[in-house]
Amino acid sequence: MNSSVIAEAVRDGAPVVKSVRVQALTLTSFRNYERASLTFRTEGAALLGDNGHGKTNLLEAIYYLELFRSARGARDRDLVRFGDAGFHVVAELDGSPRGALRIAAGYDAATQKKKVSVDNVEVTRLSDAIGAVPAVLFSPADVALVRGAPAERRRFLDVMLALADRGYLLALQRYRQALAQRNAALRALNGHARDAESLDAVAAFEPALADAGAIMLTKRHAWAADAAPAYADTLDAIGERTSVSLSLKRSAAGKVDDSEMAAWLRTTFAAQRAHDVRRGTTHTGPHRDEVQLLLDGRDLRSFGSNGQQRSAAIALRMLEARTLHSALGTAPLLLLDDPFAELDADRSARILGLLGSRGLGQVVLAVPRIEDIPRALTGLQTVRVHQGTLRPDA
Amino acid sequence: MSAIDELASELARLPGIGRKTAMRLTYHLLKQPAAQCLRLADALVGLTERVRQCEVCYNLTEAPRCPICSDPRRDVTTICAVEEAADIGAIERAAEFRGVYHVLGGRISPLDGVGPGDLTIAALVSRVQRGAVTEVILATNPSMEGEATAIHLQRQLVPTGVRITRIARGLPVGGDLEYADSVTIAQALSARREMA
Ligand SMILES: [Zn+2]
Numbered sequence: 001m002n003s004s005v006i007a008e009a010v011r012d013g014a015p016v017v018k019s020v021r022v023q024a025l026t027l028t029s030f031r032n033y034e035r036a037s038l039t040f041r042t043e044g045a046a047l048l049g050d051n052g053h054g055k056t057n058l059l060e061a062i063y064y065l066e067l068f069r070s071a072r073g074a075r076d077r078d079l080v081r082f083g084d085a086g087f088h089v090v091a092e093l094d095g096s097p098r099g100a101l102r103i104a105a106g107y108d109a110a111t112q113k114k115k116v117s118v119d120n121v122e123v124t125r126l127s128d129a130i131g132a133v134p135a136v137l138f139s140p141a142d143v144a145l146v147r148g149a150p151a152e153r154r155r156f157l158d159v160m161l162a163l164a165d166r167g168y169l170l171a172l173q174r175y176r177q178a179l180a181q182r183n184a185a186l187r188a189l190n191g192h193a194r195d196a197e198s199l200d201a202v203a204a205f206e207p208a209l210a211d212a213g214a215i216m217l218t219k220r221h222a223w224a225a226d227a228a229p230a231y232a233d234t235l236d237a238i239g240e241r242t243s244v245s246l247s248l249k250r251s252a253a254g255k256v257d258d259s260e261m262a263a264w265l266r267t268t269f270a271a272q273r274a275h276d277v278r279r280g281t282t283h284t285g286p287h288r289d290e291v292q293l294l295l296d297g298r299d300l301r302s303f304g305s306n307g308q309q310r311s312a313a314i315a316l317r318m319l320e321a322r323t324l325h326s327a328l329g330t331a332p333l334l335l336l337d338d339p340f341a342e343l344d345a346d347r348s349a350r351i352l353g354l355l356g357s358r359g360l361g362q363v364v365l366a367v368p369r370i371e372d373i374p375r376a377l378t379g380l381q382t383v384r385v386h387q388g389t390l391r392p393d394a
Numbered sequence: 395m396s397a398i399d400e401l402a403s404e405l406a407r408l409p410g411i412g413r414k415t416a417m418r419l420t421y422h423l424l425k426q427p428a429a430q431c432l433r434l435a436d437a438l439v440g441l442t443e444r445v446r447q448c449e450v451c452y453n454l455t456e457a458p459r460c461p462i463c464s465d466p467r468r469d470v471t472t473i474c475a476v477e478e479a480a481d482i483g484a485i486e487r488a489a490e491f492r493g494v495y496h497v498l499g500g501r502i503s504p505l506d507g508v509g510p511g512d513l514t515i516a517a518l519v520s521r522v523q524r525g526a527v528t529e530v531i532l533a534t535n536p537s538m539e540g541e542a543t544a545i546h547l548q549r550q551l552v553p554t555g556v557r558i559t560r561i562a563r564g565l566p567v568g569g570d571l572e573y574a575d576s577v578t579i580a581q582a583l584s585a586r587r588e589m590a
Contacts, residue, residue: 125575170576177538184504200549201509204502204542 017359019331020134022062024092029084031057032388041381044334044363045392046373049385055366056139058385059335061089062364065103065133067159068116068126072141076107076114085109093133097328100132127173131163134332136321138339142313146293147301153291160320161219164327171215175286178208182269183281193277202276206269209285214262216286224248227319234315238350242295244304244312246319249290310342314351321355331361338367340374352376398424450521452497452514454479462486462494469493474531475518475547477501477540481533493531496521501534501543510546518547522554529557536563536581 022040027033032054038045047055060079063071070079080087090104098118106115115122116129123129145152162169185201193199224247231246265285272284293300293312300312317339324332334355340348352360352374365377366385373380384391395403398420406416423431447453448460451473455461462468462482472493476482479497498513522530532547534540544560551558564582565574574582 128575166576170580174538181504181539181542185509188504188507188509197510200546201502201504203549204510204546205504205538207545208538208541 017331017361018095018329019359019361020096020333021094021362022091022133022333022364023094025058025062026088026090027058027061028088029081030061030087030089031079031081033057033061034081034084034388036388036390038383038390038392040362040364042362044365044380046370046377046380046382047364047366047385048368048370048382050368053385054388055385056337058390059137059139059337059364059366062091062133062333063135063137063335064089065091065105066135066163067130068105068114071137071139077109077112080107080109091133095330096132097134097330098132100129103129103132127169130169131166134163134324134328134330135335136317136324136332137335137337138314138317139337140339140341142317142339143310144313145316146304146309146313150290153293154287154289156316156320157220157223157291160323161216161223164223164323165219167215168219171212171219174208175212175216178205178212179282179285179287181205182209186276186282187280189277189280191278191280193274199273199277202273203270206266209269209282210262210265213265213286214258217261217265217289218258220248220286220289223323227323230322231315231319234318234354235311237354238311238315239347240308240311242308244300244308244315245294247292247294249292307342311347314339318351318355322358325358325361331359333361334363336363336365338372341367341372345374348374349376447497451495452479452499452517453482453495467492471526471528472531473518473521473527473529474533476533477535477543485533493529496530498534498543501537501539502546503539513543515547515550519550519554522551522556527556529559532558532560 021042021044024037024039026035026037028035036058038058047058049055060071064079070076086106086108088104088106090102092102093100096103100118102117102119104115104117104120107113108115114126116126117123118129118132145156158168158172162172182202182205185205188201189198228246232243235244268284269282272282276282295304295308300309304312321332321334340351343351353376356376363377363380365373365380367373370382373382382393384393401423402413402416402420405411405419406413408416411419423434444456445454446456448455448463449458450463451460453460453462457464469492472491473496474485474491474493475496475498476485477498477500482495482497485491485495496514496518498515498518500508500513502508502510502513518530521527530547530551532544534543534547548558562585563578564585565571565578571579
């Protein structure tokens with residue numbers, strides 16, 4: 001599908017593909033919004049306004065309903081409008097893969113309590129509500145995915161797979177809990193094991209760590225086998241002439257299934273125990289594995305140009321959208337925070353064309369001026385964002 | 395500190411009781427006849443003076459040995475290891491188990507500063523080593539910490555040659571599959587059995 005077809009589909013207001021859509025959104029005391037509501041059309045909206053008036057905040061609020069955490073890494077209390085007691089975000093949904101019709105999140109600054117409800121029922125565990133609004137946020141800050149430390153790419157991988165696959169989310173949560181326990185046991189030893197028994201508390205959490213870690217590694221490797229060629233193709237289609245490759249620095253090469261992987265991890269954790277005691281932390285395992293991006297065999301992080309790194313970051317987000325789309329069978333919401341600002345019109349048209357190649361879901365675009373809207377998205381309804389107020393154009 | 399404040403702050407230390415509830419309870423007690431308050435005070439004194447740990451199984455008791463350990467009809471060849479004394483009550487209500495218990499006094503949780511040495515594991519191992527015991531049932535909670543404790547116990551008990559079993563996990567009877575959480579469902583699935 002080329003970009004003009006998408007433009008037509010968007011103009012016609014036809015739902016191009018099975019997708020999750022936000023029908024209405026209400027923010028209360030969120031960032032610079034005192035109270036604001038917006039009704040969305042099926043195809044989405046284009047938010048227009050000067051920087052600092054609340055475009056990014058609105059996208060952040062929508063994204064908050066996906067993970068119940070700020071996409072920008074802000075603490076909940078920093079999302080509360082200055083001087084207010086807490087914030088509240090609620091969205092009416094259509095086409096959620098979890099069948100949710102209404103999702104709400106509230107935070108009270110005094111008690112530091114977060115409340116999340118799905119269809120007006122408060123969830124006891126956040127993980128039960130995560131993923132009701134699958135969304136992918138494209139932002140200029142994404143370049144940190146490429147330029148930043150390995151932890152950035154690991155987080156990208158974990159968040160994406162957790163949203164695509166509930167089994168991954170549960171394994172990740174168990175892994176983190178076991179890791180926290182094992183690390184606490186290691187710290188308690190203060191760098192040296194008095195005797196064999198003092199290592200027992202460390203060893204006791206290794207089976208849980210290995211079992212959950214094995215599920216994570218198996219799923220990561222299955223994803224990478226499919227994602228690596230797709231990533232190269234995407235960059236090629238965007239118009240990057242050099243070859244960038246994506247791979248996992250595998251900590252368990254050659255292990256094919258969960259049980260083989262778990263056995264291998266158990267052996268590894270046991271073998272590393274003495275070393276871990278000296279370091280006071282667990283230094284091997286899925287939490288230390290890397291997503292590697294190589295430019296002609298060299299680390300893109302240090303050897304890529306600004307433009308190459310920017311394209312590589314956008315391609316990672318496209319991979320995220322692709323992964324969610326195929327895993328959930330529904331197109332995720334695309335939140336585009338002026339991501340094409342530094343790209344030429346051809347390149348951004350190609351990116352939108354690729355994003356729409358399997359059918360474009362709902363799009364919420366944020367750009368400063370109407371002329372910044374890429375041609376393919378000119379059919380979107382425009383909404384003026386000014387000092388925390390929202391005014392749709394007629 | 396006034397007597398009112400003193401009681402309220404002691405009550406507020408209890409689990410699930412906040413500052414407001416503590417004040418409400420304090421004023422409630424003030425409105426009661428003095429005799430009633432004194433009975434509560436006596437009960438608290440009795441609790442601290444009379445209740446101790448069973449010298450065999452660490453269950454809570456007022457005698458050197460708890461009622462279960464002193465009951466000649468109980469099968470002393472089977473020991474059920476639990477985290478807390480309160481767990482014994484839950485198992486006893488099911489009236490299924492005829493063996494004896496061993497209260498570990500918690501579960502391994504380094505994040506809470508609890509290591510294997512803080513539990514009554516050595517006492518359990520020596521109970522088994524003294525002979526007579528043929529099976530130890532590990533009935534720690536199905537949480538990650540309970541599981542880690544069971545794994546550690548297993549390692550400690552293997553050299554004794556005793557049979558070691560773990561209570562099954564799965565769906566609650568009378569529960570609806572639809573409302574069970576995913577972890578429970580996953581465990582119930584992995585522990586599935588053939589229909590005879
Ligand atoms: Zn006893």
